[in-house]
């Protein structure tokens with residue numbers, strides 16, 4: 001009899017920034033594979049709307065309003081998640097922001113504002129979940145949302161590249177340190193995906209999407225559901241021997257000269 005090797009029934013995954021875009025896509029992929037979910041974002045109403053859609057797949061979905069730039073809020077958020085769900089098997093540290101600023105005009109507020117969410121928010125989310133996983137003693141999967149853009153320079157997005165680039169090294173360090181506890185840590189590096197962030201300026205968004213379609217071997221911009229395979233694989237036991245890696249999911253754009 002055939003088996004569903006990617007079945008996540010009975011697992012609990014925490015997804016940060018899950019009220020829209022890629023985070024919602026990650027959460028939907030996990031929910032479709034049977035996982036229960038905890039979803040975070042700052043806006044309680046947007047979290048609840050997302051949760052309503054995710055509950056349609058049959059699992060439990062717990063929401064919590066958490067700003068990942070605030071370490072104390074993360075600590076309280078993980079405690080709340082554990083009180084509600086009892087455990088966390090996988091986390092997708094996805095919450096992130098983007099902004100543009102020429103490098104020679106970079107100011108501390110812009111730089112730290114972005115690093116606080118895209119880098120420190122990831123670090124403290126993973127640390128807090130990893131503490132629970134070590135204490136529980138049953139391992140787990142830590143998944144970071146990086147970016148395919150770090151493999152090339154992007155003018156006016158040096159702070160974004162610095163934050164996302166650091167995540168690859170962070171994942172390798174965590175993988176090396178926590179592997180003996182059965183905890184794996186990997187990065188998903190998406191290419192250009194159509195979301196609220198990338199379509200904030202629809203004209204620019206469409207221009208980049210067209211450029212990606214011209215260059216990528218799979219000739220189109222990505223959609224959040226293009227990441228389902230990577231996230232379900234990394235959250236499942238099928239990836240049990242895979243750690244410290246970065247999975248680039250970009251339609252082959254970086255692979256092509």
Ligand SMILES: NC(=O)c1ccc[n+]([C@@H]2O[C@H](COP(=O)([O-])OP(=O)(O)OC[C@H]3O[C@@H](n4cnc5c(N)ncnc54)[C@H](OP(=O)(O)O)[C@@H]3O)[C@@H](O)[C@H]2O)c1
Pocket residue numbers: 016017018019020021022023040041042043044046066067068069094095096097098117145146147148149189190191192193194195196197198
């Ligand atoms: N779209 C792409 O092409 C692309 C490519 C590579 C990587 N990424 C990465 O993918 C992630 C998601 O991007 P997206 O395109 O899906 O953006 P998005 O549509 O703007 O979604 C961002 C999500 O993060 C949440 N968020 C933002 N700041 C937060 C904070 N301080 N604390 C908690 N949650 C926060 C937002 O909810 P609230 O506003 O309610 O907090 C929202 O749910 C980011 O890390 C981004 O860098 C995106």
